[in-house]
Amino acid sequence: MLKKLKFLIKLGIVGMTILFLAIFLHSNLHKGKTVRVSNGATFSGITSHLKSRDIIYSSFLFKTFIYFMGDAKSLKSGTYYFPAKSSLWGVYNTLISGKTSFERMTIPEGLTVQQIVEMLEKKDGISGKCPKNLKDGTLLPETYFYDYGISCSAIIRQMKNMMTKTVNEVWKNRSKNLILKSKKELLILASIVEKETSVARERGIVASVFINRLEKGMKLQTDPTVVYAITKGYGHMRGKPIFLRHLKIDSPYNTYKNYGLPPAPIANPGKASLKASANPSKTSYIFFVADGTGGHIFARTNAEHERNRQKWRKIKKEKNKPPS
Structure with missing residues (x-):
């Protein structure tokens, strides 16, 4: 009887040692994951979900450990982030902490x-x-x-x-000689700049082109305003081209037909385009055209602009040429 008791004690110690070591072993999770534990999920359901997402490497060991800790009902619902190679101990602490991930x-x-x-x-x-x-x-x-x-x-x-706060901040720090009369006009111009270029270094220059055209009483003639009109505010042609007939569309947003800014923003501009529009670069450019690399070439005169357009047409032709 004594021998049997000693054997059981030794077996228990070995089992506890294995369990203790196992809870600190890393899982097979190679990259951190965010996992949602639903409200009302059962302990078995939570365990199965964690195993299916590779958060834990053994359902049996996880269940055994949680039952041993007496915390099966303490696991909280929520969205949790588990870093790579999380141990059972780490997973347990995350789930009982209730510190959900955003x-x-x-x-x-x-x-x-x-x-x-x-x-x-x-x-x-x-x-x-x-x-x-x-x-x-x-x-x-x-x-x-x-x-x-x-x-x-x-x-x-x-x-x-966030937009209200950002616009107020940018408007407060605008250029003293800015032709734009209101925050709304700032938003309108910034939305056009945003649609015309995604190149950070160009934003201020693109803004200056439109400012210069406004000051000279020229039409803005910017394609994104036409796209906005054609798509009834969706703002994307879904792969379809713009044709010459589109530039004649009857809409207050068509800056090929109407002078000045369109009546409202044509998109939601980011902070960088708002800043560029509030403090445009000092240039005498009134034209620009794509340069074939994602950026633009700027021009001061119509003749210069026509030369740039010819270059762009040549680049487009080369790009569209079938491979020999």
């Missing part, structure tokens, strides 16, 4: 509200319908962090507040 979403610069709403309604973790009748130029493109289950209305409100 979801992350980046809104690219230059999208319209229609495009942003599309993104939000497809994004996992955002609930409810987005507000209707949103206006372009009211949502700041930025990286946002939020709790899983946030309503679309709440995150839209956050974007609006």
Whole structure:
């Protein structure tokens, strides 16, 4: 009887030692992952989910350890981030802490509200319908962090507040001689700049071209305003080209027909384009055309601009030439 007891004690010690060592072994997780533990999920369901996502390497050892700790009912629902090679001990501590991870979403610069709403309604973790009748130029493109289950209305409100704050700050630090008369005009110009270039060093120069044209009483003649009119505010041609007939479309947004700025922003500009529009570069450029590398060539005269356009046509022709 004594021998049997000693054997059981030794066996228990060995088992406890193995379990103790096992809880500190690293999982097969090679890259950190964010995992959602649903409210009301059972302990077995949580364990199976963690195993299927490679957060834990053994369901049996995880269950044994949790039962030993007496914390099966202490695991909290929420969205958690588990770093690479998390141990059972690390996973356990994360789940009982209730320190949930934030979801992350980046809104690219230059999208319209229609495009942003599309993104939000497809994004996992955002609930409810987005507000209707949103206006372009009211949502700041930025990286946002939020709790899983946030309503679309709440995150839209956050974007609006960020845009208001950013515009106020940029407007306060605008150039003294800026021709733009209001924050709305700043947003309109910045939205055009945003759509015309994604090259950081060019933003101030592109803004200067439009400022110079406004000062000279010239039409802005910018394609993105036409695209906005054609697509009824969607802002993207979905792969279709712009034809000459499109430049004659009857719309207050068509800057080939109308003088001055369009009546409202044509997209949601980022902070960099707002800054560039509030403090444009000092240039005498009034034209620009694509240079074939993603940037633009700028010109002061129509003759110079025509030469640049010929270069661009040649580049396009070479690009479209079938391989020999």
